[in-house]
Amino acid sequence: MEGDFTVKVVSHPRYVDMAKCIACGACSEKCPKKVPSEYNERLDKRKAIYVRYAQAVPLKYGIDKDNCIFFAKGKCKACEKHCPTGAVNYEDQEVRRDIKVGSIIASAGFKPFDPSIYLQYSYSKFANVVTALEFERILAASGPWMGHMVRPSDEKEPKKIAWLQCVGSREVNACDHPYCSAVCCMYAIKEAALAKEHAHDGLDAAIFYMDMRTFGKDFEKYYEKAKGKGVRFVRSRIHTITEVADKSLQIEYVTENGVAMTEEFDMVVLSHGLEIAKETVELAQRLGIDLMPSNFVKSGSFTPVASSRPGVYVCGALAGPKDIPLSVVEASAAACAAAGKLSGARGTLVSEPEIPKALDVKGDAPRVGVFVCSCGINIAGVVDVKAVVEYAKTLPNVAYVENNLFTCSQDTQDKMAQVIKDQGLNRIVVAACTPRTHEPLFQETLQSAGLNKYLFDMANIRNQDSWVHTGEPEQATEKAKDLVRMAVAKASLLQPLNEVQLSVMPAAMVIGGGISGMNAALELARQGFTTHLVERDAELGGNARLLRITAKGEEVAPYLKELTERVKSESNIVLHLSTAIKNVDGFVGNFKTTLAGPGGEEVVEHGAAVIAIGAAERRPTEYLYGEDSRVKTHLELDSGLMSGAIDPKKTNSVVFVQCVGSREPERPYCSKVCCTHSVESALHFKEHNPDCQVTVLYRDMRTFGERELLYKEARSKGVLFVRYGVDHKPRVAKAGDGLTVTVRDHILDRDLLIDADLVVLASAIVSHKDESLAQMFKVPLDEDGWFLEAHQKLRPVDFATDGVFMAGLAHYPKPIEEAVAQAQAAVSRAVTVLSRKEMWLPGTVAFIDQKKCVGCGVCWTVCPYQAIAADDKGLAVVNEALCKGCGTCVASCRSGAPNLRGFTTQDVMAQIEAML
């Protein structure tokens, strides 16, 4: 039950001891059995002992028992023989465990649709018909042809490639997938654009599609850019592919004005959709959660990451087709929802390591200890490590050198700590693998030996030497010596660095009292944090006050009422209505924000902030809007329907016009929600008045994901969908008592005249472009005025500035379920700050030598984190809490006043000096 689940987990044996495996790859190299590689979509081979892909975490090998010769015939054991650490264990057993948890998150993902069932596309028969995922691997540097774009039949570079959209999506006959997979339009454009970049002498790339669904943030711009690069977009669904003599492919299609065409392509890429695997359906049954008819997990628009079973949450493509940014948002949202009721238990299983006080080595002559790792045979098999050891002993400041079979092993770490103490070492160099994975481990050892952890450097003699110069052992050895010399030169100059400790104010501020802001505030309150909810209006609710229903048919008004009441009665929420933000001081963990409300000004302290200021519906200037009261926007339609002012029963003809102000040169983005809103409204008219003539004039219908089912239903109920070209926009005119809408039919190439009682404009959603708020919180806006996230794919609710997060329409137009998910995600991210009593800032930050500073201001202009400001003398000072240690200020200064701890100019110069 919720709060107290016992989960029975089976860990399958991997036949490799994870603690011993160092991922050297010797086993895989010697394994005689080749198996088609799943990672490269079976386009090349892997071995029976393998890692699935180079970036796998943890990077540990495993045996594929079904394909291993030893498990089939009882002999071979090549991997065991060649493993330098004795990690192979054929006796490994399956482990069954009971795990007690309070919440469960299901994120089992999707399976790419297998297009073999489409006989007319002959995917399994024609070598040069590939899926989009296969094409993705063909383009990848770690793919079957090392990133060389070739076609499978003859490994020659294709000159002409066609992408066919909606393979296994928006398709009922072949596969019963009526939904849109939501991601394929974008990935096809991406593949076409990348393919053009890969081509050596030009590539003709054509995408055959029904509706181009580029509805996400910056997607429409990407689409336009691809057109500019010469990617052809052909609106036609292809029915058959035929193979010609040289295994090229011929396809037939019909142009928009009805002309039949035949064209030959070297390759055809099938943009296959997303589906839920059979095993995942079974898993959902075991979890006891409800699925939609399409097998995606059922959830509500107001609780987007909650499944039908309390305590079981869901995120990612398992809960409906979606792309990476939304999956990441939902992942954080699910973490928030799952942690909400468990917040009392937060931190109860944590134990703090004891760190001895660091010795003061300032002023002591450097005594560098060098530890040269053999990494089994990974380094020692190529590099003569003994020679490197002998060489290191000759370097200045080096007091001690030793060679280890595995420097990273626990026993070596213990020994290293002892050696540091016994030999009185005060700088450490490890010549081994990469600091990106191993620096934290060695730094811990330094700390345990009483050394400041910044007195450390690594020479990367494995990943960037022995592994990449396998055939040149002598030169690799020389290079290893060079790298050790460079590291020793830098290490000799390193100084102990302080990590600044900051206390964290365990309170939050949410700006904006719409659905996103209220959800964020409630979740923060539920997790135990005092939350200031700031709304500039006199009442809560935002745009949702004017919305009728969600795409899933839930009524918005009752939900909003309940949500508002919960916010008002929540004791952890401090409500600031009719209030504006005047000023923001401070930084992550310690913001001081000045609010101006009806009772005057007030300063509020908080550790994190969520910006959820929403957006607005644009007031149209076209289509007689404002001149004739029968021309309405979407929000006006919803209000009219809710109040009864608009009665479908008394409406004989309604025309919806899409893209009013969106996808235009001055607003080059898609407002994302309007197609669905028009369709659900069209259905409402048809439901209450089947005789009402409902017409939707559109450019591309963008009913993404499961919204496609609404579009399908609308067509079956007789809603007319007429496409217009951007060169032939519809015209609305008064005609007698009514309105006449004129639209050019693209097949007939003649005007259609539609009489209408009501014209509904899908007016764009526009940002508030709140530059002053953005400046106060030191966060950026994009050119359309949307708040700009730290990373569009991987950090979709974060800002580059720590402690500030975003949710809802302030980020980009989106439906309610995405706004709620983003609010929960922002809370999840904010809690990573708020749940800490104190924070340690890294020591590798910039500092200013004010004796050299002339106050020219270049550094604070170039600083991407706004971490530098002028002090009262007009000279630069670094705010260490905001500095990320990028060093841009150092490179920009003409007088050499800034420097970067850990990467000082002197450090880098010493490495350059020592290089040759």
Add this chain to the structure above:
Amino acid sequence: MSEQAAFQPRIAAFLCNWCSYGAADLAGVSRLQYPPNIHVIRIPCTGRMSPKFILQAFRKGVDGVWVSG
């Protein structure tokens, strides 16, 4: 071997810790092979890249400088 063919340029590479340096590590994991006459200096961001470093590298005798990030 002609003198020209024997010429092996010595290259100093300044790689951003977060992308190109990681890519160089991944090249190792993937066992991609390249000539050994390139030496990498890890920098925290290409924003740290000062023109002085490039000049100093050339002054010390490298034949090429590669900045990547």
